[in-house]
C-alpha cells in the first residue's frame with residue numbers, strides 16, 4: 001500500500017499557490033529561503049564559552065539567488081556548516097524566525113535533503129566488506145537491482161496499485177493511493193532517469209554500478225522525494241566532464257524551474273572547482289572559522305586560496321622519463337558480463353618509472369581494468385595468459401602476494417577499510433607493507449613471508465623509517481604548507497600517528513590511506529580518485545610528495561581522475577595517457 005502524507009500534499013499546494021521562486025509572495029516579497037542574522041555554530045552539548053566550530057555566521061539566501069558553499073582549505077568547516085543546516089550542529093543564538101523562513105512553519109525534515117559526496121557514508125561499520133563482490137557472479141543477496149534498491153516505490157506497475165491487497169486486514173485497506181500524485185511521481189521518475197542517463201541501468205544489480213553511476217542515482221533518489229531545498233556537497237567528485245556538464249545544467253534547470261517538484265539547490269564545492277555560471281552567490285568558509293557571504297564576484301576577490309608552493313614537478317623530472325623494465329603486460333584482454341562487453345581486446349604495457357593517466361567516462365571500465373591488474377577480478381584467472389603481472393601470468397600469483405606489490409587508493413578501498421576502534425593511524429598505515437587490512441607484527445609494520453620481522457633487523461628498521469617518512473611528508477604539518485622531509489617525526493606527527501583511524505575526519509582518513517599505499521614503495525601504485533574528500537592543504541601536500549620523491553624511479557604509477565590538473569605529474573614530466581572508450585583502450589597523445 002502506498003500512502004502519501006497529507007502534509008506532503010499540503011506542502012506542495014502551499015509552494016504552488018503562494019510562494020513564487022522569483023520572490024513574490026501574495027503581492028509582497030517572499031520570505032528568504034535561509035536567514036541567520038548572526039549565530040555561531042557549536043557541537044551539540046556545547047555552548048559559549050566553548051569554542052564554536054564556526055563563529056559569527058551571518059547569512060541570508062533570497063528566493064531568486066543560487067548559492068554555493070566553498071571550503072577554503074578545511075573541508076571539515078564546510079561540512080560543519082552543512083551539518084548546522086541539517087540540524088546536526090547547534091546554532092547559537094538560534095535564528096528568531098527559524099532557520100528556513102520560506103517553510104512557513106512546515107517541518108524542515110520533510111522537505112530539506114542533503115546528499116554528501118565528499119565523505120564516506122556514515123553507515124559503514126567496523127568490519128571489512130567485500131567490495132570485490134561486484135566483479136564476480138553476483139550472489140543472491142547482491143542481486144537487488146538499482147530500481148529495487150534506490151527506487152523501490154516505482155517497482156510496482158501503476159495500474160497494479162489499484163488492486164487492493166486482499167490479505168490485509170479491513171482497517172488497513174483504506175484507499176490512500178492518490179493516483180494523480182502517483183502518476184506525476186512516475187512521470188517525474190521517468191524524466192529524472194532519462195535526464196541523468198540512468199534509465200538503461202535500472203535493471204542492473206546495484207553493486208555493478210560504477211562510482212559515477214551510483215552518484216547520479218543518489219541524486220535522483222533524493223529528488224524523487226518531495227524536496228524543496230536540496231543541498232549537494234561536492235556533487236562533481238568522480239564525474240567525467242560530460243556528466244559534470246549534464247549534472248550542472250540539470251541542477252540549474254531545477255533551480256530556476258517553477259515546478260513544485262523542483263527544489264532550490266545549494267552546492268558545496270571545493271575552491272579549486274570551477275563554479276557554474278548560474279551560481280550568483282557564495283558562502284566562503286575560511287580556515288579561521290569565519291564565513292564570508294555575498295555576491296560571487298565580491299567573495300571570489302578574496303585572496304582565500306591557501307598558497308602551499310608550486311605543485312609542479314621538480315626539475316629532476318622535467319626531461320622525458322626513461323622507462324625501466326616491464327612490470328605489467330596486458331594482451332588482448334576482454335571482460336564481459338553475459339552479453340554486456342565492458343573491456344574489448346585491451347593491450348597495455350606498464351614499465352617501471354612510467355606515470356600513466358588512465359582516462360575514460362563514468363562506466364568506461366577503469367575500475368574493472370584495475371581489478372584485473374590487482375587480481376581481484378575473478379576473470380583475471382580465466383584470462384591469466386593475457387595478464388602478465390610482475391613477470392608471471394596472473395594464475396601463478398597468490399592474491400596476497402600481488403596485494404603486497406601494488407599500493408592502492410580507491411573509493412572501494414576507502415569504503416571497505418575497517419573502522420575498528422582499536423586501529424590507530426600507525427596501524428592503518430602499517431598494513432600497507434602487506435597490502436592487507438589487519439595490522440600485524442610487533443611494531444605493526446607487517447610480517448615477511450608469513451612471520452614477524454626480527455627485532456632490529458634491517459627490514460624492520462627500513463619499514464619503521466618509511467613509516468616516519470610518510471607520516472612526516474603527508475601529516476598535519478605538511479597540510480599547513482610546511483615543506484617536511486626526512487624521517488624525523490615531530491611531536492605533532494607522533495600524536496597524529498596515535499589517533500584512532502575511525503575518529504579521523506574523512507579527509508584525514510583519505511590521506512592516511514594514501515600513506516598506506518605509498519609506505520612500502522611497491523613497484524606499482526594505483527591512485528584512483530586519490531583526492532576525494534581531502535582538504536585543499538592535504539591535496540597540495542600529497543601532490544608535493546608524489547611529484548617529489550613520493551614515488552621513485554623504480555616504481556610505476558597509474559592515476560585515475562577526471563580532471564587532468566589532478567594528475568601530480570604534467571605531460572612535460574612524461575605522463576602518458578591511456579583512454580578507455582566503448583570498451584577499447586588506446587594510448588592517446
Ligand SMILES: Nc1ncnc2c1ncn2[C@@H]1O[C@H](COP(=O)(O)OP(=O)(O)OP(=O)(O)O)[C@@H](O)[C@H]1O
Pocket residue numbers: 134135136138204207208209210211212213238337340342360361362363364365366367368369
Ligand atoms: N556484475 C556486473 N554486471 C553487469 N555490468 C557490470 C557489472 N559490473 C560492472 N558492470 C558495468 O561495467 C561498466 C564498467 O564499470 P567500472 O566501475 O569499471 O567503470 P569506471 O570506468 O570505473 O566508472 P567510474 O568513473 O564511474 O568509476 C559499468 O557500466 C558497470 O555498470
